[in-house]
Amino acid sequence: MKVNYVICLLLLLPFHSFCQSVNKDEIPFELLPSGHILVKAKIDNVQGNFIFDTGAGITVFTKTFFKKLVHTTLEDGGYTAFRATGERVDLDLYRVADFEFGGLKKAEEEISYADFDIAGIDGIISLKLLESRPFTIDFEKKVLRLESPANLAMIKRTAKKLPVQLEQSREKSLVIFSYFKINDKLNLQLALDAGAGKDIYRLNTKYLKPLNVDIADTLKVKKIQKKSEMNEAFASTIYITHLKTLAADDQPTINVKDFSVQFVNGLIYDGIIWINWLGKRITFDLQDKMLLVQR
Template sequence: MRPCLLAMLCACIFLSSAKAHDPRTEIPFQVMESGHILVKATVSGVEGNFIFDTGAGITVFTKAFFDKLKNTQREDGGYTGFRATGERLDIDLYRVRDVSFGPMKKAEAEVSFLDANLGGIDGIIAVKLLEDQPFTIDFTQNVLRFENKQTLASIRKSAKVVPLQLEQSRNHSLTLFAYFQVNDSLRLQCSLDSGAGKDVFRLNAKYLGRLHVDVSDTTQVRKIERKSEFNENFKSSIYITQLRNLSVDGEPSIQTGPFRVQLVEGLIYDGIMWISWLGRKITFDLGAPALLVRN
């Protein structure tokens, strides 16, 4: 074989190896029809199906799954949190043993549970479980991939970098935010929420006026009332319409629109949004903190 061909072959082998991913660092997931990311995890030897939710502050199991676990320990203190709609949740906190989430093994983790039927889903895994572990949601391969310093450095060479803001609550809860431009007129800080559902964009209804949404125009705006899944007495008023465009603040090439939006009365944030529109590969480096977005 001629030297130049040998060199080219070696180069190709090297590049292929460099791009290959170690399956031991990956967690396969299923994208449900609703758009939610469904993953498997094992707690105290019991395997379950969970929604991986970057918008959930705390990992929460169903009571049916929690009751299967051994060696759980209730903490003396509890936690009061609020759903994005403003609904108050007062929950007890527990320590569970032997959590396995793909390659991640933890001797214990803090969780709660709710007495709710999620249709065969055993609960929600919050991003706090991975606060010290950079990871990529890869929608091209449908895997959640754990990253390290070397792979992060490689990803940064071609990725668009989106600064993140982290909201830590008493070391129990973690929520992620970034800034976005809405209709080229509003700069809003929104929660990044893979658990919101497919193509779900919610903004605070207090911005109706600044977005020039006329709620009396029923040809363009539809109003609905939505009950909570946990408290039938709690209702949210929602205005559904279409806005012109949405883009990442400082990275206007990451954009979508026109897009359907829900403007929610009483929302506790500027907005919350599903994340798939950002890119096909989204890396969370919470140590930076930043999103690294690739298509």
């Protein structure tokens, strides 16, 4: 699983404040220049700004925000996670009271916190919070909409259906995947990650050879070393190049062509991709293990 604490530092880009919608079923968001989705939520009567991250696995607050909360309970057991790069992270888990996310209200929620600070960001909200509630990310209206059964039925009649696979870990974290065909050759299961950042497509380095990528060709392939933001002793080797096509296996018209890709050594998945490009509206129906995409 991936726990994305620092969100690649891209969030240092400036953003503007935004107001909560009157319609509690529509949660407004700001789409940051980095491609991340910024939302508001209230926990224990404290409002904060959070990145909505479908690849995070677990909801994580900053230490500064966590200290503002009065009603928190430390759990006896912890959780060991792995960032997508393979870096191990050992987490303490807490129960926090009164989690409000638009019209969704939970008396308590399981979270963790980490000692990082990014201006204007109070943490990451994971997909786990919404696993039992269908919702739509509407990039045109810039709202995250909690869908009623009637609305969901209407969407199903016209949207493209993209099957997803759920990675549940001890009922504490949730990440979703779908199959995509790369260069009309490999059919890989990729994590769908709203927190990856703009135009991010990452593949495991074991697919360099099958995709005929020659890392010795320095004119076409750039090699970089990226240190972890959490542990400077941990670094990833990354090869950056271009590939021809990436298309959803079940919906080939959902595709991207001539795109920049990062091959990451030690990646724990086949790959990771951002999701904003899939469609103008993306409805998550996790009970039926389906994304409903409207382009």
